[in-house]
Amino acid sequence: MxxxxxxxxxxxxxxxxxxxxxxxxxxxxxxxxxxxxxxxxxxxxxxxxxxxxxxxxxxxxxxxxxxxxxxxxxxxxxxxxxxxxxxxxxxxxFYSPLVVLAHHNAVDVLAANGLATLDGKSRGTLKMGAYLDAARHNRTWQQLKGASGHGELTGTLYIASTDPETSNSGALYLAAASYVANGGKVAAGKADIDRTAPLLHQLVSVQGAQQSSTDAVFRDFISGAGNPPVLVYESQVASLLAEQQPSSDTDDLVVLYPDTTVNSDHxxxxxxxxxxxxxxxxxxxxxxxxxxxxxxxxxxxxxxxxxxxxxxxTAYLNQKLTGVRQAPVPTSAVLHEMARRARG
Amino acid sequence: MTRRTASALALLATTAALLTACTSEKDQDDSTAPKPGTLRILASSELSDMTAVFDRVRKDTGVTIRPTYMGTLDAVDLLAKGKADGAYDALWLSSDDYLRLRPDAAKKVLSETPVMSSPVAIGVKQATVQALGWKPKEVTWSQIEQAVQDGKLTYGMTDPARSNSGFSTLVSVASALSGAQSALTDADVAKATPRLKKFFKGQKLTSGSSGWLASAYKRRGNVDALLNYESVLKGIPGLTVIRPKDGVVTADYPLSSLTASDARTREDVRKVTEDLRTTTVQQLITDTTHRRPVVASVAPASGLDTSRRRELPFPGSRSVADGLLDSYENELRRPSRTVYVLDTSGSMKGDRLAALKKSLTDLTGDFHEREEVTLMAFGSDVKSVRRHVVDPKDPKTGLDAIRRDTEALDADGNTAIYTSLEKAYDHLGAGRDTFTSIVLMTDGENTAGAKAGDFDDFYRRLTGTRRDTPVFPIVFGDSDRSELAHIADLTGGRLFDAQKGSLDGAFEEIRGYQ
Incomplete structure (x- = not known):
């Protein structure tokens, strides 16, 4: 020093x-x-x-x-x-993978319905295939078993993400989702874009107005606003945990690593x-x-x-990213077109 | 919208000109000129409770925050048209949700940093909470709706077209009552219209600003609740603040830098933003304004309930947001009923009368369907009383008639302010289910007819809805400010200034209160 x-x-x-x-x-x-x-x-x-x-x-x-x-x-x-x-x-x-941040109530319901698995109290895996399936069918929280006890768990199930046309994490969300929806292949051309467009549009349009930065999504979450689960960078969570003494706030925080995610290469x-x-x-x-x-x-x-x-x-962070698959990111032209159609 | 923004600008420009004309010291107060170390911020009026925080920021960073308050829609319009370029150094609205629906405005914003948050809530009188048997933590929008329908709950809220809190409230109510499971669509709004109509029958107070809403609520005494941001409601004594269980819209107050500003200005914005995020300032914010912090190490001020609420999505398209506003004004809300008491005495001859005619003619672009507008011209006595209704089936006829009558105004005679006001109250008669008010425009002192004392006696004898009808006087020309202030105080109105600002700016601002 x-x-x-x-x-x-x-x-x-x-x-x-x-x-x-x-x-x-x-x-x-x-x-x-x-x-x-x-x-x-x-x-x-x-x-x-x-x-x-x-x-x-x-x-x-x-x-x-x-x-x-x-x-x-x-x-x-x-x-x-x-x-x-x-x-x-x-x-x-440096780099950081995209993760999903939520509270116990929400994660317990996701786990009970096969959309997530827990590795411990505060860490788990989001099953992207099952989650996208739920999104495709417009599932609401009310339709999931175990949600009825929690007033905040109502309305369409979705992960709040940023505007994919301006913000990186929102675009990478589409990259990961399209990779899964495209049968584990990176979307490469018009046919792939056409095939995945309805689902990606669904993921985005249910959210209404989206934040333009990942920081804003994260701050909303911290201040108790916004719709959890939220899609943020692992770095934001790790840094929050480092600053925070264990408290009721951090206690009620669960980090889900999507089983297929994308790294953000800063x-x-x-x-x-x-x-x-x-x-x-x-x-x-x-x-x-x-x-x-x-x-x-x-x-x-x-x-x-x-x-x-x-x-x-380690209670929160999957240090070695065990069980997390890295989806390759489509070219920027493909990603732009995906984002445009998801928003439109 | 175009016209309204133009008048806001005219108002600013006039202020600048007047100040420059006065003394050189006053030049420092000129909010339109750039000045190193000062950030000219286009801000939501809700931020006027942040003085202590602004002072602290100045101490910490040496940067002075100079806010110009404006409604969200006007501010976004200003940005979209490029008129904020060079006129403002930063933007600080309650929320940028609406801004994002306007790509032409959104592209003027470089970065947005949420500083604090406050959800929409309903503040209910303790007696009413008890009478309704409500458990504050369990109340839903449907319960609120039911209480309104049963005639057990009335409320006030700010005008969604002019105030961000009103707009967020409208979105919360519409989302909740439409039963929409995700972001509102046009179809959701259409489907919810009958329910929303019933809900807004319970709205007994409207206001262009949160501050006046609170004082009107206190004065009236017969309104049970207010819909506004939690932070505003927490500042009003005697209210139980309830965040409905089935969801709210939350403002996150992003301080936003603008692409049109230079690097030095943006550096100042960055310094201020960084300071606002420190634990000390976050603590000060939550302690003094009842907003919620956005850093994890600072807990919300005591009294802010931290149990979770669903966040209702804000509409994702401009057509939905604008459509919702449009149906609120023209269909959902109770219509307004206004008597414009207009001084056309001899002193109005020339430029003043021309300004009045122009303002009123411009205003016809903003009158809503179902609205009743009476023009009462006076000199030595009332000269004419012309009542018009904007018929939803044929709005043009009513609006044309208002324009024709305006054009026919002629200046002569003395100034019988109080006699005319009394006649305006008589004209309004017993209340109907409307927002009823009187606008008084005069350029001079009372010189004929009833005296101030006579009017005081007259007003105190009024009962029922007439007693609740406020007068909004406009200070113009050589009118006597204290005389008009007294009328506003007596009747629960508010004074508007067309000496410092423009006449059309004043008429336009009053729209939020009608």
Whole structure:
């Protein structure tokens, strides 16, 4: 820690600090705002000014004067890289799988009806096939056995997700669902899009107006609003659990890992040399990797860092992602079209 | 909508011009000019209870928050038309749900950060809760509906077209009573119309703002409940605040940065956002405003029940949301019945009369079906009384007639304010099932007929619904502010200012109270 303190801005006059501006996915805002992250970056000569935006909405922004963007997955990153002629490979410092967050009442009902299994009190698996089947048949909570005792469990069963046209997690939700609905094959062309469109539309349209960022969905959940279950990043849950002393709130929290999910590969798109240097630093600097784990992210290349740091949270976190299949993500053109038709 | 936004802008522009014309110190209060270290925020009026939080944020960050309050629909319209570009540095509505239904407005927003939350709730007088035998934690929307139908529950709510709390309330009620299992569709709204009509028969108070709703409720004494955000209801003494068990719509107050703003401004927005999410400020928010925190380490203020409620989905398309509003105004709500008491004395000649004619003509674009509008022109005495009804089968005829009568107004004579007001009350007669009010527009002091004291006596002798009819006076030209303020206080109305703002802005704002 001594090195970090020495590098604090203003004290270390020897290092010229570069101010680097970026647009990031909302779920990384807390990471960049963390005073220890600020210190660690300053120690390496960086001051980062980060603004949040939906990953897919970054494409529509005027990025003049920015050094990097940091969307939440590879597809929007590739699209931005192509637009700004950024040289691949892009730095991908950390990743996080999509998970479903819910309360015990809801999870117990899902489990009793074969839509989920529990590995313990606070951790389990969402059966995507069974869940999509329920969605296809427009199941309501009232139709599921065991729901009648819980007033909040009424109406159509759905997982609240973000707007897939602007936000990454909402788009990845469609990627995972379409992979399952397409018989375990990644959707590749018009025929696949046509085949999966009615189901994806169903998943989205029942939700009405959707949030445009995963952070908003997560905050709604925390403040007791919004419709659980919600689809968020594992990093958000891991980070919440790290900050929170065990309490009645965390006590009533269950993390479901969809048996087919998609990883969100947080990818830096450097727009200049400073942006590239920052991306490399986030990937390689041991302090920053450690801090990324503090915020619940899984650093690329070494699963051990995450496993070691989260050993106090195994009741909630599936550290090794046992039993979780990674669905590949369709190309960004296919994903865009899927999102458009799901919303339309 | 177009016209309403235009008048809001006109109002802002006028304020700016007046201030610039006055002293240079006042320039600092000019909310339309950009200023480093100050964020000009287009905000929902519900945020006016955040002064302590704004002060704290200024201490923490050095950034001053300067809110301009506007209804959600107007704010979204302003954004969509590009008129917020450069005029505002950030957006802070109760909810961005409606904004997202308008892609042309949504694309003006760079990032949205929810800061706090508050669900729609019903605040019921303790005596009524007891009389109904309700267990507050168990009450459902259907029970509320039943109590309304049995004549055991009346309530007030804000105007959905002008206030976010009213809009969210409307969505909550419609979703719950339609029996829709997921986001509302046009078909759900159509199906629910008969039930909703009955439900809104119980609405005895309407208001353009939550603040006036609370004071009108207190004054009336005969309204049993208010529908609004939990945070607003918790601030009103004597109400048992109930979040219906079968679901609510929740506002999450996203502070939103705008794509049209520059990097320095956005940096200020980021600083403010970050500060608002700290545990200290989250604690201050929940303690002082009864809203719920969005960080897990801060618990909701005591008295905020944390048992779970279903979140009713907000409509996913603009046609559903606008259709719901449209049917509320034209079909579901009780119609309004208004006497416009209009000063056409000699001093109104020229520009003033022209401004009045223009304002009234513009207003005809906003009158709803079933609405009754009476134009009462006065000088030394009442000159003419013209009553019009906007017939749903043929709205054009009534609206054309209002425009014709407006065009025919002519200025001469003295100013008999009180005599005319008395005649307006007499014209309204015994109450019908409407929202009844009087709008008084005068450019001068009372110079003829009954005196202020006479009117006081007259008003105090009124009974029943006439006693509940408020006068909304508009300060204009050389009118006597204290005289008009007294009329507003006496009758439970509210004063509107067309000296600082514009005349059409004032008429338009009053619409929310009719």
């Amino acid at each position: 001594a090195a970090v303190v020495a590098g604090r801005q203003g004290e270390d006059k020897g290092t010229a600090t570069k101010t680097v501006r970026g647009v990031i996915g909302s779920e990384k805002a807390d990471f960049f705002a963390d005073p220890d992250v600020v210190k660690a970056l300053a120690a390496k000569g960086f001051t980062v000014k980060a603004e949040a935006s939906g990953s897919w909405a970054m494409d529509g922004l005027d990025l003049k004067g920015y050094d990097f963007t940091f969307p939440s997955s590879k597809a929007p990153a590739d699209q931005l890289a192509a637009k700004y002629h950024v040289q691949e490979p892009l730095p991908r410092p 990818t830096v798109v450097p727009l200049d040399a400073n942006g590239r240097a920052l991306g490399e630093l986030l990937s390689t600097d041991p302090t920053l990797r450690k801090l990324a784990v503090r915020h619940g992210f899984r650093p690329q290349g070494d699963a051990g860092e995450f496993v070691a740091a989260t050993k106090d949270r």
